[in-house]
Amino acid sequence: MNTIIQEVTERIIERSHKTRKAYLEKIENARRNGPHRGVLSCGNLAHGFAACNQEDKADLRSMTKANIAIVSSYNDMLSAHQPYETYPQRIKQAISDVGSVAQFAGGVPAMCDGVTQGNPGMDLSLMSRDVIAMSSAVALSHNMFDGALMLGICDKIVPGLLLGSLSFGHLPVVFVPAGPMPSGIPNKEKARVRQAFAEGKVGREELLEAESKSYHSAGTCTFYGTANSNQLVVEVMGLHLPGASFVNPGTPLRDALTDAAAKQVTRLTDLGDNYTSIASILDAKALVNGLVALLATGGSTNHTMHLIAVARAAGYIVNWDDFSDISNAVPLLTRIYPNGSADINHFTAAGGMSLLFKELLDAGLLHNDVNTICGRGLEQYTKEPRLEDGELVWRDGPTSSLDKDVLASVATPFKPDGGLSVLHGNLGRSVMKTSALRQPHCHMKAPAVVFEDQFELDEAFKSGALDKDCIVVVRFQGPSAIGMPELHRLTPPLGVLQDRGYKVALVTDGRMSGASGKVPAAIHVTPEAYKGGLLAKVQDGDMIELNTETGEMNLLVDAEELAKRPAKQANIAHHQVGMGREMFAGMRTTLTGAEEGACSLFVEQEQQHVG
Incomplete structure (x- = not known):
């Protein structure tokens, strides 16, 4: 194991001894009476399954079959989240096929910085993360569920879903991506037109045409911003199926991975002998793995706040010095726009996640003694998903980059540090x-x-x-x-x-x-x-x-x-009224500083910790 990565991990553990201990005690208390619908009164339980079909009602009464919560950020304005429209029914069928039940527990808001950029709505963007966290907590608050599937992609949505999930850390949680849109206009050309517009050399019509050719279909934007950084980090932390992050929507492989994710969460519940909660997955080593992968790929700076907040939700105290030291220890392995001209689909074609895992593991830059939704260790994440005769299988990924201008090796990186x-x-x-x-x-x-x-x-x-x-x-x-x-x-x-x-x-x-x-x-x-x-x-x-x-x-x-x-x-004052901004006045007063995650959710806990 790289000595700097090990040292950072150990100091996070030491720094967080009291807060992690308190978190685990809270989670164990929550687990104690599971499955939770077993403690509901008859009236409570009847309300919880009133709209179910007779078979599902019988299964939920028996207390022997898992009930999985679906929490979704679907809306059809955002290209990244539009594919989620059909996921609930697909997930319910997949879970029914293995003898369990799924219920749509709740939706969370999903706003897009790309739409609100430079407009009043952008002032709500960061705060929407904490609203998403609270919304997911409301969705899971009915004591009906043995596990959860989180459907989210973009900037504040995935961090918010992580924060909410960790509040129910006794539950198994699997994150279900929807994938990036196919490649459109090259990112370098898009940047050129934007600058030409700024200089007055092209008009709005030419700019809109270029933007429309870039953001052109269902799926995540293809540049390496916060949305795709979310997906990469969540997979490296072991909360995605291997290779699930960057498979395009509307493809047979994407559908097969969605079905497999739905089935996998039923295998992790406390009703069986393979209980794996999100709290047991997201420990200090998994968090550090996420930081390593983020920095080795030149990922989003938004995570200098988001991952600090996520760590705090899991009982860990992480600061920017941890980011800095890890950045100095890991080489830059990718060139994906804005760090290069390639997009996330080019990264996948060059070797993608499986090769990234292999490079980082072989160099001792990732902790391998971690839990994931697929079991112990990260070797399985060096494999790629494939469909063979209609069956989902995982095969060994490439052992070297297929495009060294996009994905480099630890031996010959683009830069010696994470940037x-x-x-x-x-x-x-x-x-x-x-x-x-x-x-x-x-x-x-x-x-x-x-x-x-x-x-x-x-x-x-x-x-x-x-x-x-x-x-x-x-x-x-x-x-x-x-x-x-x-x-x-x-x-x-x-x-x-x-x-x-x-x-x-x-x-x-x-x-x-x-x-x-x-x-x-x-x-x-x-x-x-x-x-x-x-x-x-x-x-x-x-x-x-x-x-x-x-x-x-x-x-x-x-x-x-x-x-x-x-x-x-x-x-x-003009930034605090209008477009709903006045309703967030209270939240603004409780937000911590950027290095504390810019978060409103742990104010009382932070005060107790300081005390």
Whole structure:
């Protein structure tokens, strides 16, 4: 086992001794009376199966057959989730075929950053994760279930479903993906048209045509953003069937994997002799495995918050130093847009998940002594699913990359590290994704150009006010201020400035998505400006230094001057009303900082832990 990976794992375990112990005690208490519908009164139970057919009613009365909850994020506006429309009936039939019962327990909301980007709805995006977690908890709260199937794909949905599932950690839980859409217009061409639009060289009609050719059918977007990072991480943590993450929707193999996932969860319940709860799978080693895979593939920076929140839900305390040390220990093995020009389908064709598992296992970068939904160890995940004569089987995957421009080996990686830097200094702490940068590191010293709102940047860009070396500061974007919207819409104009030869970077307490790319961006700055961070005192022209080699992020203004300088007051009321945002005022006040997961679900527990 790689010594750094082992050391990070051990310190997470040691740091989390009390909180993990308390979590496991809670889960054991929840398990004690299972199956839970056995403790329901006759009236309760009758309500729970009133709409079932006679056979299912008899099975649920007997207490000997498993009842599986289906929790789905289906809606037909989002391409990634549209395939889930037909899953419940398929799942019910598959589970019936093995003598158990499934009930649709509840739906959770699923919003899309791609739709809300640069619009008021984006201010709800991050907070929707905690709403999804609570919604899944409501779905499972009826004490009717022996296991659960979680149907979700995209940015906040999978982390939310994980948070909710871990609150019912005594249950076996299998995550059921739907797969990416087939490849459309090349990502490099899409990026070119976006920049041309930002420069006024093409119109909206040409831009929409390019976007429509990229996002063109049912399935997950094919770039390596948060949605596909979710799928990869969940599989590496052992909550998917091997090779299930990136099979296209509407194919016979996709259907076969869905049926198999449904059947598999029935084998893990407390009614049999192979009981495997999600709490027993998602331990410190599984969490570290997820971090290793995320960083080895240049995955989404959103997980510097999501995986911290997920870890906390399982009783573990993870911080950005853990990310940083793992990033230094693992090489970059993939080039998938925005870290390259390939998409997730190209990654699969080059060897995909099975080869990634093999490379990381052989190099001692993954813990192999872990539980999964398929048993002990990860060797089974080095195999690929196939249909042979209509039967689902797993066969050995490739032993070397079929496209070394997309998927490399540990011996000859694209970069020696995972491409995530943690920066710290008088401005606070932040993360920067360096895997997609033109140079392996960023060292930049330049004057600040300060914006209170992401939309102010457009006018400055069009007027030519940004045609210079500068570090753009966009503040009052943090969790407690306006819900931490994603600022990916800033990438095209900043990319244009970079292409014009200017040295530019971004510093913000907001988010840049998993699609953040070639512009250096110190993001998720904590403490955020709204809660007293020094970012609130930065003025136009102040010199800022960013250095990913030394990990520095400093405002180069004399400390005595800063002490006298008043903090800028936020003018954000227009971001807190309208489009439903007023209903989230209470949640914004309870959200933790970015390095604590930007989460509203564990406030009381965190206070007890600190006490």
